[in-house]
Amino acid sequence: MTTRVLVTGMGGELGTRVAQLIEAREWATEVVGVDFVPPRRRLRRALFRRIDPRDADRQAAFVEEYAPHVIAHFGVYEPASRMTPASARERTYCCTTATLSAAASTGALEYVVVRSGLEVYGPPTGRVSVPDEDAVPAPTTPYGRSLLAVEAAARGVALRCGVPVGALRYAPVVGSHVPSPLGRMLRLPVVPVSAISDPPFSLLHPDDAAHTMVAAIERRLDGACNIVGEGAATPWQAARLGGRVPLPVPPGLWGAVGRASEIAGAALAPHVVDLIRHGCTGDGSRARAELGLTRPTPTQDVLRELFDWADVVAIARAGEEAA
Amino acid sequence: MTADVLDADRIAHPESPLPALRRRLSGRYPVDPFGLDPQLADLFLPLFAAAVRVRVSGGEHVPPTGPAVIVSNRGFGIAEPAALGVAVQRASGRRLRVVGAPDVRFVGTATRRLGAISSSGPDVASALRAGHLVGIPLAPTWLRTGAGDAPLAVARALTLAPIVPAAVRAVGRFGSIIGSWGVTFGPMVTLPDPYDPSEPLAAARFTEAMRRAVGALLSAG
Numbered sequence: 001m002t003t004r005v006l007v008t009g010m011g012g013e014l015g016t017r018v019a020q021l022i023e024a025r026e027w028a029t030e031v032v033g034v035d036f037v038p039p040r041r042r043l044r045r046a047l048f049r050r051i052d053p054r055d056a057d058r059q060a061a062f063v064e065e066y067a068p069h070v071i072a073h074f075g076v077y078e079p080a081s082r083m084t085p086a087s088a089r090e091r092t093y094c095c096t097t098a099t100l101s102a103a104a105s106t107g108a109l110e111y112v113v114v115r116s117g118l119e120v121y122g123p124p125t126g127r128v129s130v131p132d133e134d135a136v137p138a139p140t141t142p143y144g145r146s147l148l149a150v151e152a153a154a155r156g157v158a159l160r161c162g163v164p165v166g167a168l169r170y171a172p173v174v175g176s177h178v179p180s181p182l183g184r185m186l187r188l189p190v191v192p193v194s195a196i197s198d199p200p201f202s203l204l205h206p207d208d209a210a211h212t213m214v215a216a217i218e219r220r221l222d223g224a225c226n227i228v229g230e231g232a233a234t235p236w237q238a239a240r241l242g243g244r245v246p247l248p249v250p251p252g253l254w255g256a257v258g259r260a261s262e263i264a265g266a267a268l269a270p271h272v273v274d275l276i277r278h279g280c281t282g283d284g285s286r287a288r289a290e291l292g293l294t295r296p297t298p299t300q301d302v303l304r305e306l307f308d309w310a311d312v313v314a315i316a317r318a319g320e321e322a323a
Numbered sequence: 324m325t326a327d328v329l330d331a332d333r334i335a336h337p338e339s340p341l342p343a344l345r346r347r348l349s350g351r352y353p354v355d356p357f358g359l360d361p362q363l364a365d366l367f368l369p370l371f372a373a374a375v376r377v378r379v380s381g382g383e384h385v386p387p388t389g390p391a392v393i394v395s396n397r398g399f400g401i402a403e404p405a406a407l408g409v410a411v412q413r414a415s416g417r418r419l420r421v422v423g424a425p426d427v428r429f430v431g432t433a434t435r436r437l438g439a440i441s442s443s444g445p446d447v448a449s450a451l452r453a454g455h456l457v458g459i460p461l462a463p464t465w466l467r468t469g470a471g472d473a474p475l476a477v478a479r480a481l482t483l484a485p486i487v488p489a490a491v492r493a494v495g496r497f498g499s500i501i502g503s504w505g506v507t508f509g510p511m512v513t514l515p516d517p518y519d520p521s522e523p524l525a526a527a528r529f530t531e532a533m534r535r536a537v538g539a540l541l542s543a544g
Contacts, residue, residue, distance in 0.1 A: 127426065127441055127442075127443040127446075128441070128443045128445045128446055129356075129357060129358070129435075129440075129441055129446055130356045130357060130445070130446055130449040130450075131445060131449075132445055132448065132449055132452075134445065135445055196428065196429075197428070197432060198432070199358070199432075200354050200355070200356055200357070200358050202356055228356075231353055231354065231355060231356070232354045232355055232356045232358075233350075233354055234354055236350075237350040237352070237354065238350065239350070240348065240349055240350030241349070241350035241351070242350075281356035282356075283356075283445075283448075283449040283452060283453075285449070285452040285453070300353070
């Protein structure tokens with residue numbers, strides 16, 4: 001039996017890792033990916049098609065021609081990660097609508113799983129601080145709303161085609177090879193933190209993110225599922241774990257700090273400011289029970305790995321030191 | 324690579340000051356998603372234990388591991404939850420996650436650091452799924468007369484784990500925080516008939532059963 005798998009966003013770190021894992025599975029007879037940048041690692045049998053998601057007609061034509069059975073939708077772009085917030089929103093919208101609507105029209109679709117995030121829940125209200133999947137999403141940032149729109153589009157496909165649809169609500173994925181505004185901010189020498197709160201947030205290791213995506217496909221996970229690293233950390237603590245200096249920021253000054261941070265090379269997206277000010281965690285018990293994520297990498301180990309990553313050394317300076 | 328593990332479920336002896344300070348400054352201490360900071364909580368527990376003298380009976384009913392709910396009476400203030408926390412530590416060595424962290428800046432953060440969680444159903448359910456021992460006070464009876472009403476907002480979450488009733492009584496001369504407290508744990512609350520834990524009616528029956536169980540422990544004492 002043939003199973004054709006389409007990985008959107010294959011050029012990202014997570015998309016590439018998932019493609020590597022899927023091409024090692026016997027059930028996946030064909031693996032194809034699309035993105036506007038090439039994959040980050042060597043892929044042995046997966047095929048890649050370079051398409052900018054904004055070229056919706058080309059993307060839709062490609063999907064219709066390939067007629068995938070399974071879609072792993074990583075074409076969800078984080079603002080200030082590899083592009084501006086406006087561009088991220090546009091690419092996410094175009095990629096999601098073009099891919100899903102084209103796949104639904106082929107009649108071959110059997111399963112869809114989309115990358116989402118804990119940002120869909122919005123900041124903790126004080127009443128619910130560790131939301132499970134039954135909590136009502138109330139995003140307050142553009143990225144959170146964008147993720148919720150992706151989930152809604154996928155549910156629309158589920159209704160139209162009668163197929164199960166999974167939505168993996170990842171905690172922020174941070175790692176030495178993952179372009180992330182939060183990771184970049186935490187690696188600044190001086191880390192902005194809230195002057196009036198120090199809320200907990202959870203992170204997710206890229207390997208856990210990739211493995212749960214494959215597990216969701218294999219087990220045909222239906223509905224939303226929080227994917228969260230074990231434990232939590234606070235912004236002050238994270239800064240100190242990396243030997244950085246925490247800079248307390250009063251509530252009215254986050255705009256100015258965002259501009260300064262952008263000049264320093266780490267643009268601050270609203271969802272990152274939300275995380276620093278209000279925290280971001282979730283209940284990962286469904287992923288433990290249904291996806292076998294029994295021992296996710298602890299949040300503080302994810303942070304350590306981020307900080308252990310060697311600093312960038314200018315080639316000229318490295319040459320001088322070697323001489 | 325391993326996390327700095329200070330057990331979130333079991334109370335430990337406070338570290339000596341210098342290593343504790345070093346750990347604080349370098350950020351090497353655990354925090355749980357609800358905001359608990361075990362290092363700080365372990366530091367403060369001896370102060371609570373010194374301020375609130377507690378006599379414990381029926382400690383064998385407190386589960387040594389796994390998720391469970393301890394339901395107790397309470398009056399005005401934080402004396403009963405504090406006495407209950409000290410009693411649970413004496414009986415089982417476990418940390419009690421008291422429900423009812425106030426939604427007030429600074430105060431809420433401070434109580435969460437010490438282990439409190441919010442009184443919302445989803446948070447209580449999450450804490451139980453994570454295997455914590457959750458303490459739920461019944462509605463306050465301002466003059467400390469009997470057991471108050473059970474919290475209906477979290478009733479559905481309570482059916483996820485064994486429920487142990489507890490009675491907290493002032494036994495000191497002044498009947499207040501200055502005096503001593505007696506904490507009595509009772510056997511697990513059960514329903515006489517078979518039930519489906521997912522049914523709202525089962526949750527309602529449990530709330531009534533736990534109120535009766537706490538009331539019986541109070542009147543027996």
